[in-house]
Amino acid sequence: MLELLSFGDRGWGDQLLMGAAMTVAVSVSAFLLGLVFGAAGAAAKLGGNLLLAGLAEVYTTVIRGVPELLVIYLLFFGGSGMVMAVARVFGYDGYVEVNAFTIGVVAVGLISGAYSTEVIRGAVQAVPHGQIEAAKACGMGRWLILRRVLVPQTLRFALPGLGNVWQLTLKDTSLISVTALAEIMRMAHVAAGSTREPFLFYATAAVLYLILTSVSTAVFERAERHAMRGVRRA
Amino acid sequence: MNWQLMWDSLPTLLSGLPLTVQLVALAEVLGLGVAMGTALMRLSTSRIADAVARAYVFVFRGTPLLVQIFLIYYGLGQFPVIRESVLWVFLREPYWCAVLALMLNTGAYTSEIIRGAILSVPHGQMEAARACGMSRFLMFRRIVAPIAVRQALPAYGNEVILMVKASSLASTITLLEITGLARRLIAQTYAVFEIFILAGAIYLALNFLITRLIRFAEWRLTPYLRARA
Numbered sequence: 001m002l003e004l005l006s007f008g009d010r011g012w013g014d015q016l017l018m019g020a021a022m023t024v025a026v027s028v029s030a031f032l033l034g035l036v037f038g039a040a041g042a043a044a045k046l047g048g049n050l051l052l053a054g055l056a057e058v059y060t061t062v063i064r065g066v067p068e069l070l071v072i073y074l075l076f077f078g079g080s081g082m083v084m085a086v087a088r089v090f091g092y093d094g095y096v097e098v099n100a101f102t103i104g105v106v107a108v109g110l111i112s113g114a115y116s117t118e119v120i121r122g123a124v125q126a127v128p129h130g131q132i133e134a135a136k137a138c139g140m141g142r143w144l145i146l147r148r149v150l151v152p153q154t155l156r157f158a159l160p161g162l163g164n165v166w167q168l169t170l171k172d173t174s175l176i177s178v179t180a181l182a183e184i185m186r187m188a189h190v191a192a193g194s195t196r197e198p199f200l201f202y203a204t205a206a207v208l209y210l211i212l213t214s215v216s217t218a219v220f221e222r223a224e225r226h227a228m229r230g231v232r233r234a
Numbered sequence: 235m236n237w238q239l240m241w242d243s244l245p246t247l248l249s250g251l252p253l254t255v256q257l258v259a260l261a262e263v264l265g266l267g268v269a270m271g272t273a274l275m276r277l278s279t280s281r282i283a284d285a286v287a288r289a290y291v292f293v294f295r296g297t298p299l300l301v302q303i304f305l306i307y308y309g310l311g312q313f314p315v316i317r318e319s320v321l322w323v324f325l326r327e328p329y330w331c332a333v334l335a336l337m338l339n340t341g342a343y344t345s346e347i348i349r350g351a352i353l354s355v356p357h358g359q360m361e362a363a364r365a366c367g368m369s370r371f372l373m374f375r376r377i378v379a380p381i382a383v384r385q386a387l388p389a390y391g392n393e394v395i396l397m398v399k400a401s402s403l404a405s406t407i408t409l410l411e412i413t414g415l416a417r418r419l420i421a422q423t424y425a426v427f428e429i430f431i432l433a434g435a436i437y438l439a440l441n442f443l444i445t446r447l448i449r450f451a452e453w454r455l456t457p458y459l460r461a462r463a
Binding site for chain 1: 398417
């Protein structure tokens with residue numbers, strides 16, 4: 001039975017590994033996109049502009065209160081339509097097809113971003129206000145304060161929370177399999193269907209996810225230790 | 235935006251609400267039992283019990299729920315041993331497979347919440363209870379449990395909301411709860427945005443209700459934090 005997992009023509013090993021690579025690619029892209037959304041969302045919530053803060057609040061409430069699967073379906077079935085509507089505004093009337101990878105990254109990125117927003121907002125607020133005042137007193141400009149005082153410390157405070165968001169994002173990519181993107185779940189589904197060995201392939205998929213989550217836990221632990229190297233322990 | 239269509243689809247989508255609520259409620263009630271047992275195993279002095287509980291939590295928190303659902307629904311049915319056993323009465327039904335997967339999933343997450351809450355009970359309080367001559371069970375009932383419940387409630391509320399969202403995955407194994415019905419309506423009407431916005435609004439309303447209920451429970455359980463009128 002295990003030869004079904006071997007590499008080459010007879011087994012599904014290489015397909016599953018390719019699936020794992022695709023899962024990593026989608027997760028990393030979606031997580032980075034989520035960081036962009038998260039930084040923008042946190043800036044909007046903390047910026048003092050009521051309209052922007054309200055929009056960011058709606059974004060995080062809706063995305064965090066609605067099932068991930070629903071968001072993915074919405075973009076999968078409606079994504080091309082949305083892009084075409086925008087294209088029509090700019091005078092292009094043809095058919096636009098958005099590929100599954102892009103839809104997956106945008107959908108999971110939107111979800112990831114909603115959680116990142118809250119993590120980054122909390123981290124920014126955790127930077128002691130006195131430090132900002134001190135920086136101002138030294139005559140630093142807004143950008144310099146951001147670059148030298150706010151961002152380095154925010155990153156450190158946000159790291160544990162972002163680790164959680166990464167794990168969520170990684171697991172959420174399994175839902176993209178409904179759009180037939182060839183990631184781990186999709187490959188396992190296809191293999192299970194054609195060999196009639198569903199248990200073997202879904203169990204293998206589970207093991208692949210466990211490896212990915214364990215490795216990322218270790219990486220984030222190291223990153224946290226690295227980020228905390230300047231902090232005195234009590 | 236086709237308002238008429240949205241209005242017409244509302245009753246259909248709402249007819250999936252009882253199934254969603256049922257799945258979540260069953261999974262939460264059963265999962266709480268699993269979580270309690272797992273938390274006690276993690277806190278027990280037995281190395282084996284601790285290792286078993288640790289492995290369970292590691293596997294179920296480290297893999298996506300979709301894998302768990304498929305493994306139970308498609309995977310278990312592959313073995314003749316299971317198909318011929320009494321369990322098959324349950325495991326051939328997608329409904330019970332979904333409940334089982336959601337239960338085991340929430341059990342793993344909730345056990346960590348409960349473990350953290352029990353560990354947060356100040357040690358001095360337990361020593362005081364022991365000094366008063368309370369038995370282990372009485373101490374758990376009167377001292378540990380009330381403090382732990384208050385501690386766990388906010389995190390548990392988040393977990394319930396995650397479960398409401400997770401129950402949408404039951405649609406992938408043919409169950410027609412809100413998401414399943416939404417997908418079917420879209421296949422019939424091609425009105426992607428209208429239907430999904432409506433389904434999303436139902437989930438949002440449900441989650442809003444749950445956060446309010448948890449807030450209320452928190453308020454009821456912490457009378458000493460309220461300002462005296």
